[in-house]
Amino acid sequence: MFSQGQLLFALFFIVAFVALMIVAYRKDSKNHKVHYKGSIKIFIAFVLTIGILYLIKFFTQNP
Secondary structure (H helix, E strand, C coil): CCCHHHHHHHHHHHHHHHHHHHHHHHHHHHHHHHHCCCHHHHHHHHHHHHHHHHHHHHHHCCC
């Protein structure tokens, strides 16, 4: 299916990508606390809205 070189490249790419994402997140974590302070409330409201829409659909469908 995949050659050994392709698998090696994929493994290296995943490890490097995750490592770079961790480094970038640590650099930006201070900015996240300042600029995205109330974002958890918006996320919770979004999840609740989707849940309410799902419940409305579930209870109003004809059996």
